[in-house]
Amino acid sequence: xxxxxxxxxxxxxxxxxxxxxxxxxxxxxxxxxxxxxxxxxxxxxxxxxxxxxxxxxxxxxxxxxxxxxxxxxxxxxxxxxxxxxxxxxxxxxxxxxxxxxxxxxxxxxxxxxxxxxxxxxxxxxxxxxxxxxxxxxxxxxxxxxxxxxxxxxxxxxxxxxxxxxxxxxxxxxxxxxxxxxxxxxxxxxxxxxxxxxxxxxxxxxxxxxxxxxxxxxxxxxxxxxxxxxxxxxxxxxxxxxx
Numbered sequence: 227x228x229x230x231x232x233x234x235x236x237x238x239x240x241x242x243x244x245x246x247x248x249x250x251x252x253x254x255x256x257x258x259x260x261x262x263x264x265x266x267x268x269x270x271x272x273x274x275x276x277x278x279x280x281x282x283x284x285x286x287x288x289x290x291x292x293x294x295x296x297x298x299x300x301x302x303x304x305x306x307x308x309x310x311x312x313x314x315x316x317x318x319x320x321x322x323x324x325x326x327x328x329x330x331x332x333x334x335x336x337x338x339x340x341x342x343x344x345x346x347x348x349x350x351x352x353x354x355x356x357x358x359x360x361x362x363x364x365x366x367x368x369x370x371x372x373x374x375x376x377x378x379x380x381x382x383x384x385x386x387x388x389x390x391x392x393x394x395x396x397x398x399x400x401x402x403x404x405x406x407x408x409x410x411x412x413x414x415x416x417x418x419x420x421x422x423x424x425x426x427x428x429x430x431x432x433x434x435x436x437x438x439x440x441x442x443x444x445x446x447x448x449x450x451x452x453x454x455x456x457x458x459x460x461x462x463x464x465x466x467x468x
Contacts, residue, residue: 346419349448
């Protein structure tokens with residue numbers, strides 16, 4: 227990873243299941259790097275993929291840092307090695323994006339799913355964020371046309387997704403943030419992922435098997451192909467690997 231290359235150690239403590247970036251006393255806070263670059267790399271290690279900067283944003287910060295360091299190199303020979311190292315990051319930043327974890331935006335830019343489960347979940351969570359703060363057109367674009375199965379309706383047009391509820395929702399000026407969700411993923415193929423969602427109630431309990439979603443990767447992005455609940459699922463078809 228970038229942090230291991232710069233500091234000689236990994237950027238997180240713990241295993242792959244439960245890891246978090248080290249705090250201010252850890253390596254990230256001690257790097258002799260420009261503050262914007264240090265902050266961007268820390269943000270790229272956030273557990274939630276949707277909260278990470280895109281590869282485009284990360285590249286811009288790296289390039290700014292490289293340009294700033296080159297200007298210092300003309301007057302201070304002591305910064306030569308960091309300047310060369312930071313400049314090299316510009317070349318490797320696209321590869322590093324995969325190692326840090328791709329967001330839904332980055333999935334669309336690469337054109338090839340690298341980590342289907344994480345990417346599909348990130349795309350679905352991004353869609354829920356659009357429901358709270360995006361536009362109606364952006365929300366509908368998160369579904370395939372037609373939607374193979376939307377609860378009990380087969381081959382439903384996008385405009386049927388939540389119908390009148392959707393129209394009333396997006397007409398509101400103040401929309402609530404997304405509810406807390408626990409999502410588990412099952413990879414069917416590199417372009418097909420089934421997500422099982424549980425939603426947390428106000429009292430802290432979960433609604434078991436709240437809904438199931440099939441995410442499908444086509445035309446350079448993930449979209450919802452099927453969405454059903456535990457009781458409305460007559461048209462659901464178990465995906466056949468592509």
